[in-house]
Amino acid sequence: MGDSRKGLFRQFSAQDWHGFRKGLEKEGLRVDPDGFIAQTPHPEGLGSTLTHSRITTDYSEALLELITPVCQDTRSLLQSLRDTHRFVQSKLGDEVLWSASMPCRLDGDPSIPIAVYGSSNSGQLRHVYRKGLAVRYGRMMQSIAGVHYNFSLPDRFWERWQQALDDRRSLQDFKSDQYFWLIRNFRRRSWLLMLLFGASPALDASFVDGVSHHLDRFSDDTWVGEPATSLRMGDLGYHNNAQASLDICFNELKTYTDTLYRAIHTPWPAYEKIGVQDAQGRYQQINTNVLQIENEYYSAVRPKRSTERGEKPIQALRSRGVEYVEVRCLDLDPFEPLGIGASQIDFLDLFLFDCLLSDSDVIGDAECDRLDGSYKDVVANGRREDLSICFDGQQTPVLEAASGLLERLQGLAEQLDAFNGDSVYRDALAAQRQVIQNPQQLRSQRVLDAMREAGEGHLAWSLRQSRAHQAALRAHPLDTGTQALYERMAADSIATQKELEADTSQTFEEYRKAYLAD
Template sequence: MSLNFDNTRIREHMLDGQFGLEKESLRVTFDGHLAHTKHPFGSDPHMERDFCENQTELITGVCDSIDAVWKEMAGLHKKAVKILFHLESGREFLWPFSNPPYVKGEEDIPIASYHGILKGKERYRRYLAEKYGKKKMLFSGIHFNYSFPESILKEGYRESNASTFRQYKDQIYMELAKKITRYSWLLVYLTAASPVLDGSFFEDDARGKTIIRDYGSARCSEIGYWNDFVPLLDYKNLETYVSSIEEYIEQGQLKEAAELYYPVRLKPAGENSLNHLREKGVNHIELRVFDLNPLSPVGIMKEDLQFIHLFLLYLMSLEDREFESFEQMMAIKNEKRAARYEERRIWIETGWSTSMPVRDAALHVLFGMEQFFQKFGGAYYRDVMEYQKRKLIHPEYRYVVAVREEYQKEYVEQGLELARRYAEGIDEERI
């Protein structure tokens, strides 16, 4: 059920769509410790809390282009930083890294507090703290939300054998979810930006000791945000997909669907629940593998957002195929491998007993993308692809290389100085 990009109507609208971003960042004090003030952004629905009281989540609205969603996130980030810069209780900053700064211990991490009908949110967070530990929940990142334009979906449905538009739409997103998961290693490899940690993440008494291990993205590595088992999902159709998640909940392996720590999620419009997904169908897809990039004041490069969008389009040009259990396990293994720092240690499994070095595997995919987009012409596609190819051809352009080189001595102190510079630049209206 792949999209037919030879269809003129589909091709005309391929750069359209609906886009949204969610960005998590920790609030820190002037000396690099976790802030213990209450959430300072009131009831603004675009500035929420995630796991803990000091983990701010900035949430854009639904935008109709990459430029628009990046601009909105930049505006939200600027607003949040200015508020923190002028707090009466004392100046705070948004920590620019996915990995946390100084952590004095589990008691230093205040779980987000809720009251009344929202008390269940707090109870769920306490469950997560008990099961996974609070420190792991401090990892912060960016989620990319996307939905195809209705014009493309309706044209695709017209060419398909699906009995209803709802069935076609659900299957398109199911197919995309499989393909994203299969290739999540590539997105991690190209955007990883968290190779350095403070020692307090591992041991309470190691605070202030910069830790360098073989991580490019700690949060996507084996020490990061993962369930304690590999979920195997049934992608036959939406009903079997939902049922396969419900089975893990019934068996007690998951508390609820939100505990499914997977590279991608299928989401309905409105309330995000399995019942709603089953009843209303898929509205959009959420990619969850992206680190905060400290090399950008906003936390992510627009060029990477452009690439993610093109990558999703390219995936939908590929032939659909089954996603067997062993392939799902292989995909998760590949993502964790791609989260390493040392390229020579990253081998991507491509099938039974076959693998190749990550750079070769990545160049192979990017070559396929180039071939696909060449037929559409235009400098936009070429420029987006060249930006990513440069990371592969010249490894020093990988974000992890630049971040590790810059912050390998005094991670928290240098990171705090970066946060200050970004905040002062915003306060002086320089961005």
């Protein structure tokens, strides 16, 4: 079936092809000149974190999240992200945007300020949700940063593809089915992204102060996973025991939303003991269930649908189907001023599109366990020379498996380049082949080598990279018109927040209960 799908796509012409739709959400900590997490509030000049479409915060008041609009090509996507970075850098004063995924110097949970979003009901809900994350998992895990890549295809493609497959369902149901087809293959292959793009093999000692771990000592202030690719995606990063009990099924939309719904509505004894409010009546979490909301579920990939005001993600998915997929396992690239570069984005497009065009059987429990095992092995030990993973049903050395997977992308890269009249996808593929043929070029290895060459630990090296990126961006400030546009967006977002805060028709408790109601 996989070959037949690729055969069907080979019948497409350049006139049938309308490219990809893509977006980025890039996180980064604000840090002080000494490399300590910023204790200052979100800069007012950046606008409202509640209502600004491009500049917000994730968990912490210090954890910026920069969001691009949906773009048609890589150049415009990176230009948008670059413009936002330049505007942000103009408002940071002597603070710096941290270049690494693993955080700067911390001083325990109290040093990580929870993001605030104002007094409106929607702003309070965001804040209370984050307080819930704090009491459930602690704040340290929430100080980690990454890049989320949003990928979709235009309806013109889906209509042509549905016709090619002779599928008679509604376009909405067809698209959802096909995005889950892609997601199943993503789960089979996501270990490759951790091998190629994992860039967090080291962390500051303050992150694991008092915590049991199996890392290796690099210097007085730095621990490393010598064979690791991404400590961010390992047991010290986005991981928690309550969610380990979940059995979220990625085979199709209904099973996915049903299993998520169950988690959101299943009480969890430890969270019930904490309570929604403390003894003084202050809200500590949105509810006491396994998940407060869908976004609490950590996964390497998510099916997504843009939500309307007051709408929950699961409601949007159920009513209007999958709109795009969100790749969530990408570390910041500390060698790139924007945290990600063009070649990586083009490779992701090729990788994800091939996930759609390849055979994709439903994943059973046994395969699910094998996939999880391979992923964890590469995260923790991806640079071990003797590491083997389960690939095509048998144990295979990881570099050999990676080489085989990259080989499968060649034909598709050639076809897409023929459509576009360039060599973008072949070049992106060749760059990753070069890395696999020369494992010292793996991003995680480059980080450790750079630290050793500089004689610096995680803090000093990452701070130096951060300052270099800041200097490069500030050397080319926004033109007057673009700067004015961003200033207007900031001012408009503040005005919108004030309008929301002026509405006192509903108490927060009424709003919370209405939001949680089905």
